[in-house]
Amino acid sequence: MAATRTLSHTVAVIKINNPPVNALSTPVCQALIKELAEVKKDPSVEAIVLCGANGKFSAGADIREFSSAARRTVSLEDINAEIESTTKPVVAAIEGVALGGGLELALSCHYRVAHIKTVMGLPEVLIGILPAAGGTQRLPRLIGIPAALDIIVRGRHVPATEAFQLGIVDEVVPSSAIAAAVQMARKVIGKPMDSRRLSTNAVQYNINVDAFLDTALEKAKRQFRGAQAPLACIEAVRASAQLPYQRGIEKERQLFASLWATGQPQAQQYAFFSERNVGKWTLPSGERWDNVRPCQIRTAAVIGLGTMGRGIVTSLSKSNIPVIALEQDTKQLDSGKKAVNSLLEREAEKLKKQGNSFAEGNGLGSVHFTLNFEDLKNVDLVIEAVYENMNLKKDIFRKLSSIMKPDAFLCTNTSGLNIDEIASVTNRPQLVIGTHFFSPANIMRLLEVVRGRHTSPTTIATAMSLGKMLGKVAVLVGNCPLFVGNRMLGPYLEQANYLLEEGYYPEEVDQALEEFGFAMGPFRMMDLAGLDVGWRSRMEKGLAGSGVPPGTPARQREGNRYCPLADMLCELGRFGQKSGKGWYQYEKPGGRHAHPDPWVRDFLAKYRKTYNIKQQAVHPEQILQRCLYALINEGFRVLEDGIASGPEDIDVIYNNGYGWPKHRGGPMYYASAVGLHEVLMVLEGYHKANPDVPSMKPSFLLKKLAAVGGPPIKEWRTQLGKLPNKL
Ligand SMILES: CC/C=C\C/C=C/C(=O)SCCNC(=O)CCNC(=O)[C@H](O)C(C)(C)COP(=O)(O)OP(=O)(O)OC[C@H]1O[C@@H](n2cnc3c(N)ncnc32)[C@H](O)[C@@H]1OP(=O)(O)O
16 A cells, blocks of 8 residues: 555544655555545544654655656646645654655645654755755745755755754654654644645745855856756746746746756666665675675774774764774874864764764764774774785784684775785685775765675675665675776876877866866876875886886887876876875965966976977867776776676766766766767777777777667666676
8 A cells, every 4th residue: 555544533644655765656646645635525534644654754756757668647746736725734744754755745734743863855956856846946935045945956864953943844753753743733723724835925035036046056057067956956946036836836847857858867866776776786606685694893993094094983983883993103193093083073063963962872983092903803893994005904914813803804995906815814814805995984985895706795795784884885896906996097097198198288188077077187186196106006016117127118118108297297296285286286285276387388398399299189078088988998898807797886986986977877877878889989999090008999898789789778787698797
């Protein structure tokens, strides 16, 4: 039953029942219409309570229905209008979540009671649409333009206590919201209801609405880089102030239709479901997310309190897991401790704002700082986060292996070293796994979970479940140099460097990719990460520095094209932000504002002259094609090698760890949207002209899929048949 009805005295309780999140699917909407019609005419009913089964009000419209062939026959706003115009008072009893259409439904009720642990919001913008069931018109009428705009444009979850302060709900209760709503319903029977019908109220404001919204629009254009939904949300809110309610609703519908035509909602909804699907990992042996139990992690330890370690400690503590943080000397321990404490203070502030009380067990896990490995012996799981050096990591894992209790999990935060080699020095390779966090680790959502050859299914289940506990999107990948994300970054950065050789400047390449929607272009990103990191690794591989065989041409390695520009900057001490100079110049070492550097222009001009490189006229479109198709081609190779279990996994990694614009779905989705044939043609053309750039040689899988007409991404798995699987 999509909705059920019971009677409490003269109050009818209508309960939405559509597990797991009570999405407002077509059958639910039909059931609601039927129940409403019946209670309206039932003389024994004086008031109505609307609630959701299993402690959840509703997570909104059924997102799957947006792109399904079966078109919706029932409009959510029509149901809302029906509820609002009812002469019997309707009280929403909000528990768990009231999101999107769920909150819009509640806003059409005359009163709202929420359980204290509820979160509510209008997150439609995050899936590329706008709250088009009256949300953009009712919420500003209830709480004013600035507060409504903030909630609608950011799509943020509003905790019940804040919702009460804002006036979204009338009462917050610590026990059953349904019981409290029934009580409230009985109290309001017979009271005047006009002012409770939000659509009949005018939006109240004492600001210059147009100027306020124009500023918001300009800010959103900069902040959301090409995403259309936030802009549509602002225009819909503008309509709430300028137009009568019904015309506002028409505007909402028009904006929804134009957004749909951009293709962005489809990309963002693909990203939404992909994020959920990556949690459903499967191993070739048949073990899966739903048949292997994770072990409970009650305590954890982190080794190394550099940038990554600090973020990981904070992330664990934020999830209420007690942590032991270890450093090698007092100086590093003290500076790590200071940094962690300041991050934790900020987290505690945030928790306080959300109204979470520490006494209720919602606080931060304790952090104990130590120099002594012995202190780690009883923890359930340790994450090593020292710098990228195989010998150092092996020393640590040897030590851990001898000290820690036999069933403790040993995780490494390496960003690309061989998990098997690290595991080989331990007495428990089955409990060793890669947990690759992204910086800043307390904020970035991605966690690459890297399976080694001997890693057991229980270890995988535990690392994946830890990711979820930390509020991250954990993606299981196979063990290969650099894993998935960083491996794909290689050819992308290589092309960015070649573009500089050929005539572009760092700021031009960055601008093209930032306008595409990336949070940061490749050169700003390299400056932020530190150019010395890659330089050290290239020196270790004999590609830079004294290890390069004598007589090797400067722009060639092992017979292939090589760009030495980044090495040359490092030789001059230009390491990026940390040294105040890199591809850009900064206000001071550690400064954050990148300014184009005339020195770099001069340096590039001399370099091109030295190597007699003719400056080519390249268009921004070509910057995109060269960098993005290189990245995508490597993505296909990752699939070919069985390092990721599907294109969705790659897209989730890029959306959540590398600043890929979600409104473009992810690199593999983008390839399928552009057309695989088009990607293939560009790669083939480039590779023919540049056979010394092997990364641009079209991958076998790309060719195979293009040959069958470039099917939509959801059909790739079937088309590709059985691929190797290194998970
Ligand atoms: C024409 C009218 C136009 C506009 C009006 C209204 C529009 C909308 O309402 S759009 C939907 C707005 N709502 C959301 O965006 C909420 C999306 N959901 C979530 O944020 C989360 O799922 C949650 C906070 C509600 C729960 O989180 P969690 O407990 O972590 O569970 P999961 O995310 O794993 O979700 C469980 C399960 O439910 C599926 N699901 C969640 N929300 C929806 C939904 N709105 N429609 C359809 N399905 C939904 C999710 O995919 C998971 O499914 P599987 O277990 O099969 O993977």
